[in-house]
Amino acid sequence: MTSARRGGRPRSFRSARRVRHRLAADLALLLVAVAFAVPLGWLALASFNEHAGLRTSLPHPFTLGNFQAVLTPDTTYTPMFNSLLLCGSATALTVAAATLAAYPLSRYRSRFNRPFLLTILFATCLPITAIMVPVYGLFVQVNLIDTLWGTALFLATAQLPFAIWLMRNFMDGVPTVLEEAAWTDGASSMQALWRVVLPLMGPGVGVVTVFTFIAMWGNFFVPFMLLLSPDQLPASVSIYTFFGSYGTVVYGQLAAFSVLYSAPVVVLYVAIARRLGGGFALGGAVKG
Amino acid sequence: MRGARRTLLRGLPVLPSVLLLLLxxxxxxxxxxxxxxxxxxxxxxxGTHFVGLANFRHAFADPGFRNAVVLTLVFTVLSSIIGQNTLGLGLAAAMRRASRPVRTVTGAVVIAAWVLPEIVAGFLLYAFFRREGTLNAILGWLHLPSQNWLFTLPILAVSLANVWRGTAFSMLVYSAALAEIPQDIAEQAEVDGASAVQRMWHVTLPMIRRSIGTNLMLNTLQTLSVFGLVWAMTRGGPGARSQTLPLFMYEKAFQQSLIGYGTAVALLLLVVGALFSVVYLRLLRTEV
Known part of the structure; x- marks a missing residue:
């Protein structure tokens, strides 16, 4: 029965069906794409619209005034600089600590490796949101509250488990032959890491760095809880001033600011997207 | 003794990470x-006193807490388990049949929604769901009745917002998983006359069940700790009708100054998260 059908199905019929399937799939995907694009369209159109409201409409009249209005030290430059300082220093710390930690985990056999890695993986999954109340309490007691460096330390730690996990996976992909040659020549393990391993895993370090930075740049809850003075707030929190004391919200300016604030992470993501590629084995990538 | 010293020396680079994680x-x-x-x-x-289980007894008797638990369940099931997971799988499956340009465009739009900072996503969807927003404009254009979404069905609106924001991750996970299914198995089933639904149910799903487990676990953990998205859209309101556990915890601890009570709620959230993490580790067991 089966073999008869197998032989009896004409080729043209099957390819016609394949075309039909492709059309159906295209149609379904386009429908979803449009649904996902509508809110994004509002953002793009409203940022150029002088009289932007909540409803999506073509800019009327078209203007760059929204961008001009928000590109002031108070509204954009200071918060963006704060974001850069906070996320930049925290990313540097995370990547440095993760690189150091990944080296022994990747290169030496030890009975501590497995429990340590399991703990790390467990920590990548913990809901950071839940510990923000005690972190606030601790920060008040040790006078770290409302300090940029204290917040950076916490952000760095929150991203650290995932960065270690990712970094070790990348390091496992670097063959040990070259290092063994370096050891024979009398290099210490830290010299081998710095001179031999890191140059070979440049793309891996890049992915970890960009990924860590993107996660921190978008983080709202941590700086929202730990930073208080307005002149220290990063862009993710200062965006609230658009809803502030003035009563009415200027939606065009809110959209323009959102575009400026989102631009760096979108650019960075595009830069590493190829490397992440299909092999998205980044379990735990989107924890909050 | 020498072995122990060597292990210690080799483990030294892990120290900065360990310190950060401990502190x-x-x-x-x-x-x-x-x-x-x-x-x-x-x-x-x-005036801090040890009160035993009083906070927990208080929580379980508190209608506000029970409301938050129910809403968190609704939010998680709707947006994570049904929404992101199913839509992500559907998109990944359709992408395998669709033509290349459609696949690229859809992927880009869905991923853009994911890469945007959380708070920007919150504003975009606030604008989309507002009474005078784009969704009602579209409904009016289709001659369908409009709704004041953020007032009548706030939990549905924030759940859809979370689907919008989080589906990309599931899509990437499932795209990778589907790409690993050997082509001849799928073709064999097709030749044997299995319908698309039958193939999905009897061939594809069993083969990617590990990815399904991993994805569900990570989605759920992520959704449990969503704060910024809901905060930007509704602040948990109107009343407490979209107040999920993280928002409830925040309100108790900071707006009502009940740090002890808020932390008890946080601890419950943390325990639920930890349980999910353990299940996730068991799913990954062979990979560590």
Missing amino acids: FLAGPIAYCAYIAFTDMQLTGAS
Whole structure:
């Protein structure tokens, strides 16, 4: 029965069906794409619209005034600089600590490796949101509250488990032959890491760095809880001033600011997207 | 003895990470477990007393807490388990049949929604769901009745928002998983006359069940700790009709200054998260 059908199905019929399937799939995907694009369209159109409201409409009249209005030290430059300082220093710390930690985990056999890695993986999954109340309490007691460096330390730690996990996976992909040659020549393990391993895993370090930075740049809850003075707030929190004391919200300016604030992470993501590629084995990538 | 010293020396680079994790992650968790059993208030640490399980008894008797638990369940099931997971799988499956340009465009739009900072996503969807927003404009254009979404069905609106924001991750996970299914198995089933639904149910799903488990676990953990998205859209309101557990915790701890009570809720959230993490580790067991 089966073999008869197998032989009896004409080729043209099957390819016609394949075309039909492709059309159906295209149609379904386009429908979803449009649904996902509508809110994004509002953002793009409203940022150029002088009289932007909540409803999506073509800019009327078209203007760059929204961008001009928000590109002031108070509204954009200071918060963006704060974001850069906070996320930049925290990313540097995370990547440095993760690189150091990944080296022994990747290169030496030890009975501590497995429990340590399991703990790390467990920590990548913990809901950071839940510990923000005690972190606030601790920060008040040790006078770290409302300090940029204290917040950076916490952000760095929150991203650290995932960065270690990712970094070790990348390091496992670097063959040990070259290092063994370096050891024979009398290099210490830290010299081998710095001179031999890191140059070979440049793309891996890049992915970890960009990924860590993107996660921190978008983080709202941590700086929202730990930073208080307005002149220290990063862009993710200062965006609230658009809803502030003035009563009415200027939606065009809110959209323009959102575009400026989102631009760096979108650019960075595009830069590493190829490397992440299909092999998205980044379990735990989107924890909050 | 020499072996122990060598292990110690080799493990030295892990030290910075261990210190950070102990100070800023393990410390707060331990502190969380401690103040959850006290009556600490924001106004001063002097009057803090050990109160045993009083906070937890209070929580389970508190209608506000039960409301938050129910809403968190609705939010998680709707947006994570049904929404992101199913839509992500559907998109990944359709992408395998669709033509290349459609696949690229859809992927880009869905991923853009994911890469945007959380708070920007919150504003975009606030604008989309508002009474005078784009969704009602579209409904009016289709001659369908409009709704004041953020008032009548706030939990549905924030759930859809979370689907919008989080589906990309599932899509990437499932795209990778589907790409690993050997082509001849799928073709064999097709030749044998299995319908698309039958193939999905009997061939594809069993083969990617590990990815399904991993994805569900990570989606759920992520969704449990969503704060910024809901905060930007509704602040948990109107009333408390979209107040999920993280928002409930925040309100108790900071707006009502009941740090002890808020932390007890946080501890429950943390325990639920930890349980999910353990299940996730078991799913991954062979990979570590």
